[in-house]
Amino acid sequence: MDVSIVGSGYVGTTVAACFADLGHDVVNVDVDEDVVASINDGNAPIHEPGLAELVEENAGDGLRATTEYSAVRDTDVTFLALPTPSRDDGSIDRSAIRAGAESLATALSSKTEGHTVVVKSTVVPGTTEEVVGTALEAVEGNTLGENVGIGMNPEFLREGSAVEDFLDPDKVVLGWETDWVGEAMRAVFDPLVDRADPVVVDTGIREAEFIKYANNAFLASKVSLINELGNIAKEFGVDSYEVADAIGLDHRISEHFLRSGVGWGGSCFPKDVDALRAAAREVGYEPELLDAVVAVNDEQPERMLALLERHVDVDDTTIAVLGLSFKPHTDDIRNSRAIPIIRGLTERGATVWAYDPVAAEEMREVFPGVSYAASAAGALDGADGALVVTDWPEFEDLDEEFDAMRTPVVVDGRRVVDRRDGLIYEGLTW
Ligand SMILES: NC(=O)c1ccc[n+]([C@@H]2O[C@H](COP(=O)([O-])OP(=O)(O)OC[C@H]3O[C@@H](n4cnc5c(N)ncnc54)[C@H](O)[C@@H]3O)[C@@H](O)[C@H]2O)c1
Ligand SMILES: O=c1ccn([C@@H]2O[C@H](COP(=O)(O)OP(=O)(O)O[C@H]3O[C@H](CO)[C@@H](O)[C@H](O)[C@H]3O)[C@@H](O)[C@H]2O)c(=O)[nH]1
Known part of the structure; x- marks a missing residue:
């Protein structure tokens, strides 16, 4: 399949290199020219065990990078792996997601066949629909559920073992509301499911968004609980x-x-x-x-x-x-x-x-x-x-x-x- 990944940070580069390794044709879009040049030269822009080898093997073959959003038009599915940093009050800053979705909206507006846009970033429930869906529909020529569809696929990889975690996950969570979007998301993950046999959880978009927070909140709480028990011990x-x-x-x-x-x-x-x-x-x-x-x-x-x-x-x-x-x-x-x-x-x-x-x-x-x-x-x-x-x-x-x-x-x-x-x-x- 032709897959695009927007954002080439810890998640985007790992996902792009792994999807290329699984046989997809992948284009990675990032605003940072140095990151793009690094990937095209076959060098991983971040330190992550196993990633350098995957980028080196696949760059120029199944993996390329660009600063041009127009490249997504020739792909079937786009994943948004953009940052969602904290604001002063702890809430997430959705500006990168909004900017990415707006650029995508323009790039996809002339496309007639169904293109699936999947949020991979960690976002609070409602963001995929309110920010990405709204930005896509704001450009003439885009109709949700017709030429464009939205989905949510949280990522559970850990830094330090990102490649291994992505290629051998416990679960793949697919949040979608429209059948053809769900089918497109499943098709992207088929090679991974064939190889690693994770549980595939089909669910709604808001549930998928919440599952990611629940997962991390649970793990962080578990560590704080053992720390409190340890302090007492x-x-x-x-x-x-x-x-x-x-x-x-x-x-x-x-x-x-x-x-x-x-x-x-x-x-x-x-x-x-x-x-x-x-x-x-x-x-x-x-x-x-x-x-x-x-x-x-x-x-x-x-x-x-x-x-x-x-x-x-x-x-x-x-x-x-x-x-x-x-x-x-x-x-x-x-x-x-x-x-x-x-x-x-x-x-x-x-x-x-x-x-x-x-x-x-x-x-x-x-x-x-x-x-x-x-x-x-x-x-x-x-x-x-x-x-x-x-x-x-x-x-x-x-x-x-x-x-x-x-x-x-x-x-x-x-x-x-x-x-x-x-x-x-x-x-x-x-
Ligand atoms: N780091 C992790 O281990 C991890 C794991 C799971 C989920 N997540 C989530 O994934 C998301 C991405 O995290 P990350 O750690 O990969 O971020 P990151 O900061 O490492 O990378 C983000 C990339 O996006 C690029 N970018 C910013 N604005 C852009 C735009 N408008 N268009 C194109 N590119 C743009 C930046 O140049 C950067 O290369 C966050 O929501 C994070 O919470 C992260
Ligand atoms: O028993 C433990 C396990 C972890 N940690 C600490 O917890 C933090 C997070 O560690 P880890 O979860 O291994 O790394 P992350 O890369 O932050 O991964 C978490 O955050 C990612 C981003 O959301 C998720 O994708 C992963 O599933 C989730 O484990 C680190 O400071 C660890 O030192 C402990 O103190 N004790």
């Missing part, structure tokens, strides 16, 4: 990881998303939980539980700093921060827990030596005054304390590197360092 001298292993055996709880520590960050959980809270308030519902989920998460970095202060008077000391990305295997630092940690340290008068295998340059833009080491050993050398913020696998191998610290105080926010003699070790929730 620590006060009792109880190892919350042993507790999590045991409760995770109950299939009603499951072992996933039970890693307690410094909390959740990234481009999705904070934005999506805030958007759901704001949307709830708009319709007159007070989301008390979700408010508490956020409050627990906001407190975890402070708890980590307080644990450090049990052992080190932080003012005028040098503290190593290990891990800057919001999770391992990505260079994304959006809402990384390292940000409040570094801010808290500098406010307390510490000199920070930070290290991350891939995200240091991104963090340098946020904190230009911080020193960035070329290795974990470099950050630890001579430090008065170390905070482990991201669970990069290489931190599991650290051992004698801690001996080069001036005082070997390690506060572990992700349970990656082994407790041993010679280390003053504090686990955040164990």
Whole structure:
């Protein structure tokens, strides 16, 4: 099939490269000329395991990129993978979705055969119809349900394992109201369904929009709940990881998303939980539980700093921060827990030596005054304390590197360092 993807960010590039790999002819449309050039040169514009190989293999063949919206006319289905960032009140900014839909409306107005426009971005219920449907119909020559149709297909990939998650999902959610739109959406996913056999959930557009928020709100709440249990467990001298292993055996709880520590960050959980809270308030519902989920998460970095202060008077000391990305295997630092940690340290008068295998340059833009080491050993050398913020696998191998610290105080926010003699070790929730 001929498929177009509008937006070549984390989601758009992954989806475009994977669809091309599954045999579709894919064109990726983005306003950023550098991103477009990068894809056409066979280079992935973002760091994501397996993506570089897919872009290199398919560029110039089943995958091309362009800044021209007119390219979508020659495709059957268009996915909108545009950003939906938070506004100050937590609600989503729909301007990129609106701008994309308006450009699509013009590009599709001369087309007579049915073209399906699918929202892949995370949007609050009603957005697909109110923003995309309205923009499409505003241009003469477009009639919803006739030459153009709208659908909603939320994306559940995780950064750091985006390609793997997209190609082997638990479920594919297809939100649609018109039969031919549903058929077109199913046809795009047929090669993926043949290969990975996920459950396909056919549902309404608003339900599909809500499923995405419910999914993320549930997972974020699960992590905040295990963090709260972990905070309590620590006060009792109880190892919350042993507790999590045991409760995770109950299939009603499951072992996933039970890693307690410094909390959740990234481009999705904070934005999506805030958007759901704001949307709830708009319709007159007070989301008390979700408010508490956020409050627990906001407190975890402070708890980590307080644990450090049990052992080190932080003012005028040098503290190593290990891990800057919001999770391992990505260079994304959006809402990384390292940000409040570094801010808290500098406010307390510490000199920070930070290290991350891939995200240091991104963090340098946020904190230009911080020193960035070329290795974990470099950050630890001579430090008065170390905070482990991201669970990069290489931190599991650290051992004698801690001996080069001036005082070997390690506060572990992700349970990656082994407790041993010679280390003053504090686990955040164990
Ligand atoms: N990042 C994730 O892991 C993830 C996972 C699932 C869902 N989502 C959702 O998917 C959506 C996209 O997220 P992302 O992380 O890929 O965003 P992103 O910021 O990485 O990428 C967005 C891309 O859209 C481009 N763009 C902006 N305006 C445009 C326009 N008018 N026309 C064409 N291109 C335009 C930008 O240049 C950028 O390349 C969001 O709604 C997000 O919540 C993200
Ligand atoms: O047991 C856990 C699991 C995760 N996290 C943290 O939670 C955050 C989010 O992690 P993860 O969900 O793995 O990464 P994301 O890329 O943010 O993916 C989430 O957000 C995406 C965007 O909406 C969705 O598509 C995914 O399904 C959803 O998992 C990170 O800071 C993790 O460190 C924990 O603290 N403990």
